[in-house]
Amino acid sequence: MREAMGKAVSSTKIVFGFKVHIVTDATGKKAINFCYSNGSAHDICFLEKLLANCTGTAIGDSGYVSSDRAKRLMEHDLRFIAKKRKNMKVQNTAEEKQQLRIRSRIENFNQKFKKFVGEDFSRFRVWTSAKAVIAIGILAINLGF
Numbered sequence: 256m257r258e259a260m261g262k263a264v265s266s267t268k269i270v271f272g273f274k275v276h277i278v279t280d281a282t283g284k285k286a287i288n289f290c291y292s293n294g295s296a297h298d299i300c301f302l303e304k305l306l307a308n309c310t311g312t313a314i315g316d317s318g319y320v321s322s323d324r325a326k327r328l329m330e331h332d333l334r335f336i337a338k339k340r341k342n343m344k345v346q347n348t349a350e351e352k353q354q355l356r357i358r359s360r361i362e363n364f365n366q367k368f369k370k371f372v373g374e375d376f377s378r379f380r381v382w383t384s385a386k387a388v389i390a391i392g393i394l395a396i397n398l399g400f
Contacts, residue, residue, distance in 0.1 A: 273382070275389055276301045277368070278309065283360025286393045291386060299324065302335070309333055314358055367396050 274296065278288040288305050298318035306313055310332045320337045328335050336351050347355065372392040 273385055274298070275368075276305055277361075277364065277393070278305050278313070279361055279364045281357070281360070283357075283362075283364045285397045286364070289389070289393055291389055303327065306333055306335070312336060312354065314354060314361070364396065368392050371395055371400070 273294050274292050276290050276292065276298065277286050279286055287309070288307075290301055290304060292301060298316065299321050302315070302319045302321070302324050306328060312334045313328075313336070315335060315337045317337050317340055319335070320339065320343075325335045336347070336354055338355055339346050372388050
């Protein structure tokens with residue numbers, strides 16, 4: 256602890272929120288890649304990092320939609336599909352809508368993850384504790400616990 260203006264101040268950085276970005280396989284049973292960020296970071300910043308070694312088709316959340324990034328992913332043989340927002344000029348094709356139906360598998364993984372780590376896992380006071388619990392939770396699900 257250090258003294259500041261007559262009051263004790265902790266040197267521990269308090270984190271009030273963070274996000275976990277997870278890529279699962281097509282079945283939604285195993286995580287392929289994941290990363291975490293603070294709660295105020297924009298989702299789109301992590302798209303290319305998460306999908307760096309992937310090819311084929313990726314289905315994701317609308318928070319990751321960006322035509323520039325989708326074009327860059329296509330250069331690496333990866334097609335990214337997300338539900339388009341209503342105000343977008345180009346809407347999803349019938350084929351994309353069909354593929355988006357398996358998105359529930361991804362949500363099943365997220366539910367398992369939340370159940371494993373607990374509902375209040377985002378209330379950790381320091382990053383190291385939160386990161387450890389996230390990594391252990393994903394590993395445990397991948398191993399079938």
